[in-house]
Amino acid sequence: MSVGVGLTVLRQGLVLGSTALRRRMLVSLEVNNKDRAYEWFLTWMANQANAAARKRPGSSWLRSHELSVETVVEQRSNGSSSALFKLVAGPGIHWFKYRGAWMQMKRERETRSTQLMSGVPWETVTLTTLSRDRTLFPQLLAEARDLAMRDQEGKLIIRTAWGIEWKPFGQPRRKRPLNSVVFAEGVGEKIEEDVKAFLQRRQWYADRGIPYRRGYLLHGPPGSGKTSFIQALAGSLSYDICVLNLSERGLADDKLNHLLSNAPERSFVLIEDVDAAFNKRVQTSEDGYQSSVTFSGFLNALDGVASGEERIIFMTTNHIEKLDPALIRPGRVDLSVMVDDASPDQARTLFTRFYGGGEHITDITEGEVTRLGAELKELVGSEMKQGRRVSMAALQGLFIRNSATEAVKTCRELFVDKRT
Numbered sequence: 001m002s003v004g005v006g007l008t009v010l011r012q013g014l015v016l017g018s019t020a021l022r023r024r025m026l027v028s029l030e031v032n033n034k035d036r037a038y039e040w041f042l043t044w045m046a047n048q049a050n051a052a053a054r055k056r057p058g059s060s061w062l063r064s065h066e067l068s069v070e071t072v073v074e075q076r077s078n079g080s081s082s083a084l085f086k087l088v089a090g091p092g093i094h095w096f097k098y099r100g101a102w103m104q105m106k107r108e109r110e111t112r113s114t115q116l117m118s119g120v121p122w123e124t125v126t127l128t129t130l131s132r133d134r135t136l137f138p139q140l141l142a143e144a145r146d147l148a149m150r151d152q153e154g155k156l157i158i159r160t161a162w163g164i165e166w167k168p169f170g171q172p173r174r175k176r177p178l179n180s181v182v183f184a185e186g187v188g189e190k191i192e193e194d195v196k197a198f199l200q201r202r203q204w205y206a207d208r209g210i211p212y213r214r215g216y217l218l219h220g221p222p223g224s225g226k227t228s229f230i231q232a233l234a235g236s237l238s239y240d241i242c243v244l245n246l247s248e249r250g251l252a253d254d255k256l257n258h259l260l261s262n263a264p265e266r267s268f269v270l271i272e273d274v275d276a277a278f279n280k281r282v283q284t285s286e287d288g289y290q291s292s293v294t295f296s297g298f299l300n301a302l303d304g305v306a307s308g309e310e311r312i313i314f315m316t317t318n319h320i321e322k323l324d325p326a327l328i329r330p331g332r333v334d335l336s337v338m339v340d341d342a343s344p345d346q347a348r349t350l351f352t353r354f355y356g357g358g359e360h361i362t363d364i365t366e367g368e369v370t371r372l373g374a375e376l377k378e379l380v381g382s383e384m385k386q387g388r389r390v391s392m393a394a395l396q397g398l399f400i401r402n403s404a405t406e407a408v409k410t411c412r413e414l415f416v417d418k419r420t
């Protein structure tokens with residue numbers, strides 16, 4: 001009996017001792033997927049593993065048997081994109097060495113409950129290392145953050161709504177130079193100056209108790225560069241874009257309100273084809289389902305609660321005549337700009353930018369580009385006099401497919417009658 005008692009005491013002593021030892025010797029850090037550091041950390045891990053594999057092929061930086069795959073869409077500089085597979089540490093226990101210290105990483109997924117609205121399961125990563133190496137945690141997280149920031153530098157981030165949250169959509173994209181979008185003279189400058197002036201007047205708004213927000217409407221025919229311009233402008237100001245689709249399934253007034261009042265800092269909210277969601281206060285449902293956003297709910301969300309938070313909304317439409325006057329009144333839309341089909345000058349500028357300056361691989365001389373550009377300008381002018389127009393998108397497509405001479409020769413085929 002005394003042996004039995006002795007063994008029990010010994011076992012308990014061992015358990016207590018090992019717990020005390022762990023407490024004294026180990027330190028843990030928990031990061032959950034609600035925090036931005038979560039993504040940064042997983043990407044950092046994947047990056048380290050890739051770098052180690054490149055250095056010593058066949059070796060494994062991450063001691064692990066459970067990997068998950070994350071597919072990311074990468075945009076190439078020529079505009080095309082491809083899907084890349086990133087192997088990240090899956091749920092389970094993994095070991096890795098950071099600056100000479102062994103670390104255990106435990107990734108856990110809560111399968112019974114999911115995040116309200118977004119439906120994404122809760123996840124946590126717990127890092128454990130020896131107490132004496134605790135100072136490595138902040139270093140590691142800072143490295144992961146810097147890596148994420150470096151990846152985004154000079155790039156445009158597009159976000160979409162995921163439930164009530166804004167999540168990045170695809171990989172950060174290369175910024176498009178503002179002058180690559182060719183508008184009629186003064187149009188682009190007018191919008192750009194307005195946005196810049198607004199951004200400098202935060203105090204002015206605060207002093208007068210006016211909500212610090214501004215709404216823009218770009219209207220005009222399809223393919224005139226409205227979306228491209230908004231993206232290029234965001235890029236030039238180092239802003240991100242949050243794309244809101246009002247017809248999205250499951251979007252309701254309360255979610256919309258939440259999304260609009262919680263857009264990330266330094267971002268434009270972009271609502272495209274705003275006429276399609278509310279056609280004179282009647283919701284359309286072209287593809288068979290209806291979002292439950294009501295027109296009045298949308299107006300309320302635009303007005304929001306008065307707050308000091310900056311908010312810039314861009315809306316686009318091909319049919320301004322279909323919009324309810326309540327939507328485009330000042331305060332909701334402060335600057336409304338018409339972006340039209342190609343004017344003779346726009347066509348010429350797009351042409352010379354495209355074929356000139358050595359960017360396009362052609363053996364055509366600059367003089368020839370100028371001559372053909374002038375010819376194209378004249379051609380567009382004469383077509384316009386007969387009520388026929390061409391979109392800038394159609395011209396861009398023509399230039400991509402043809403040589404400069406061929407483009408000017410076949411251009412007439414693209415014009416459509418707009419008199420009706």
Ligand SMILES: Nc1ncnc2c1ncn2[C@@H]1O[C@H](COP(=O)(O)OP(=O)(O)OP(=O)(O)O)[C@@H](O)[C@H]1O
Pocket residue numbers: 180181182183220221222223224225226227228229316317318350392393394396
């Ligand atoms: N003014 C322009 N200058 C340069 N490129 C243009 C211009 N307009 C259109 N494009 C090109 O045409 C394509 C479509 O343009 P974009 O989507 O910006 O047009 P949009 O006016 O927003 O069309 P929609 O009304 O159908 O949404 C893009 O690839 C863009 O590069």
